[in-house]
Amino acid sequence: MLDVRDVTVRFGGVVALDSLSAQFTHPVSGVIGPNGAGKTTLMNVISGFVAAQTGSVQQDGQNLLSIAPHRRAHWGLRRSFQKEEIAEDLSVFDNVLVQLDHGRGKGRMDEVMHVLDLVGLADRAQQSAATLNTFERRLTDIAKCMVGSPRLIMFDEPGGSLSVEETHTLGELILRIHAETGAQTLVIDHDVDLIRRICSETLVLDFGKRIAFGPTDEVLNDAKVKAAYLGTEEV
Ligand SMILES: Nc1ncnc2c1ncn2[C@@H]1O[C@H](COP(=O)(O)OP(=O)(O)OP(=O)(O)O)[C@@H](O)[C@H]1O
Ligand SMILES: [Mg+2]
Numbered sequence: 069m070l071d072v073r074d075v076t077v078r079f080g081g082v083v084a085l086d087s088l089s090a091q092f093t094h095p096v097s098g099v100i101g102p103n104g105a106g107k108t109t110l111m112n113v114i115s116g117f118v119a120a121q122t123g124s125v126q127q128d129g130q131n132l133l134s135i136a137p138h139r140r141a142h143w144g145l146r147r148s149f150q151k152e153e154i155a156e157d158l159s160v161f162d163n164v165l166v167q168l169d170h171g172r173g174k175g176r177m178d179e180v181m182h183v184l185d186l187v188g189l190a191d192r193a194q195q196s197a198a199t200l201n202t203f204e205r206r207l208t209d210i211a212k213c214m215v216g217s218p219r220l221i222m223f224d225e226p227g228g229s230l231s232v233e234e235t236h237t238l239g240e241l242i243l244r245i246h247a248e249t250g251a252q253t254l255v256i257d258h259d260v261d262l263i264r265r266i267c268s269e270t271l272v273l274d275f276g277k278r279i280a281f282g283p284t285d286e287v288l289n290d291a292k293v294k295a296a297y298l299g300t301e302e303v
Pocket of ligand 1: 079082083084101102103104105106107108109110
């Protein structure tokens with residue numbers, strides 16, 4: 069379980085997260101909300117890019133905010149960004165390999181090949197990452213998040229600028245993460261169809277506040293949620 073409790077983040081006069089609490093208990097949970105709602109800020113707090121003024125984020129009895137940001141990956145935290153972080157001059161294989169700690173010999177190679185196989189990039193392993201298209205870069209991001217015993221994986225708009233078919237494949241992969249690695253996953257996306265399909269519970273943010281949280285279908289039918297989205301997109 070991922071327990072976000074009373075998290076507040078202010079940037080000058082902007083309250084990006086306002087005493088936010090939510091307990092995520094499902095393998096794959098969604099975070100949605102209009103532009104500027106605070107979704108990425110939540111991921112930034114959990115990963116350590118942004119310091120919260122108040123609150124805690126616990127998983128498995130560990131307060132993540134008390135771990136130094138650079139040690140959170142070692143603990144098992146993984147994330148993707150709104151723009152993929154791929155090293156162009158490395159092979160696809162090496163992009164995934166660098167996510168692993170040193171010293172596990174052949175096991176590390178096998179693990180990297182296993183996840184590349186899972187995401188469908190095994191035959192591209194030795195190619196330069198510069199040759200990948202947007203979808204393949206997104207798949208590489210997923211592979212990077214899956215190696216090295218992750219506990220918590222966060223994807224920030226993984227479906228952005230993908231086709232309907234590509235988004236479908238991506239969703240199927242995200243659904244396999246828990247069974248393959250044991251990690252819990254948080255997904256931010258503006259694609260409500262993707263969220264509805266892969267997230268059994270969803271948090272809705274607006275102006276840094278939780279306006280709804282619970283089973284995704286119930287949340288998407290909530291009048292407050294529909295009002296928050298009015299004029300921006302269809303729910
Ligand atoms: N580093 C920062 N410095 C100042 N203000 C920031 C910073 N990061 C975010 N904000 C502000 O905090 C608020 C929440 O931003 P955030 O990026 O979390 O929104 P979001 O829900 O991810 O939006 P989007 O859907 O557009 O990605 C916005 O008002 C934003 O301008
Ligand atoms: Mg964002």
